[in-house]
Amino acid sequence: MRYIINNSIVFDRGDGSLKHPETNDVVQLPLPAQRLLLIILESGGEILSRDFLFREVWDKFGLTGSNSNLNQYLSLLRRNMTVFGCENFVITLPKVGIRLDEHVSIVKDTEEEISDHPSAPAPVEPQDEKKSNAFFLKFILIGLTVLIFITLASVWIFNVRNTARDPVFSAHTLQAGCIIHTIKSEREYYSGKIEKQVLKILKENNLPCRKGFNVYFDYYTSTKPQTYGRTMLSFCRPAANGVNRACDNIYYLDRKEIND
Structure with a gap:
């Protein structure tokens, strides 16, 4: 599932990244920030209290939230949204909570559904064209096999030569x-x-x-x-x-x- 924000920013729920397709900039969000952003995007502009956010972002996962943590991740989201061109992403309501700014548009991008319409039957190829296509396919498969072998050999040689440079934890x-x-x-x-x-x-x-x-x-x-x-x-x-x-x-x- 992806969320398109203001037609210019993409939040990918699968990998937790925030992307700006126009500049190809990508920010990998920490897990609490991912959960917080998802709640805001799904809120429909409703007011979200701090107690509710503590429960949904931290308590449900066996963690302890605090005003400091919440403010930190809200600041992180605001800063990245501003850099990507979306200012005033979240409105703070003193002593109440937060809500999504009413001028921010959110569109969910789901996978395309499979069409119910039957596809047209494939045209019958002449016998000579079938033989030609079969020979071409065989040639391509042989080439791919050789390429894969060369690639695997290169990776093995590279790993052997660079083992000594692996970082030590x-x-x-x-x-x-x-x-x-x-x-x-x-x-x-x-x-x-x-x-x-x-x-x-x-x-x-x-x-x-x-x-x-x-x-x-x-x-x-x-x-x-x-x-x-x-x-x-x-x-x-x-x-x-x-x-x-x-x-x-x-x-x-x-x-x-x-x-x-």
Whole structure:
């Protein structure tokens, strides 16, 4: 299912992406932002209270929502909508909740239905044309087989040569008890500044750094004036067997404390 917003922005429910076909820009939304956007698009302009949003976006999934989380993801949606040309996407009603702006158009794009009309019978080909088509098809199949073999061989050679360059996933235990997992080495990552910022992000989002809890963290700075840096953190609670049971995903654009 896809939602077309103002005839210019596409939200793909399947992969959770927000796309701007005119510029080919794509933003991958975190799971809470995906659920929040879907509720807004399906609301029909009705007022959505904060308690309702907490229940539908977080509580139903075994998570705990907060005003800070809600404001963060609303800000993320507004910012991306504005960049894609849709200003005033959501209206805030103080002490009440939010609602979709009445001037924003929403169109659901579903798969085309199969036609009930019978198709016309295919014309009968002459015998010579059938033989010619069969020879051509055989030639194409042989060519595709050779191409697939060459492609698989190339992929295997590339993987063998680049195995040593695969990123190494490392872990670091904070004094507070939780474990940070990254794909960068400790020499690159774990300065006092980074640990301080991770704990700050957890505190901003009311997430405890307890023993056994896993924090997956990464960031990168902007390389162009037209783009933003990205900061990503996933906070996961373990089950009794030690496997992650549920995760809160937090995403920032251009978080200055880290990217500077």
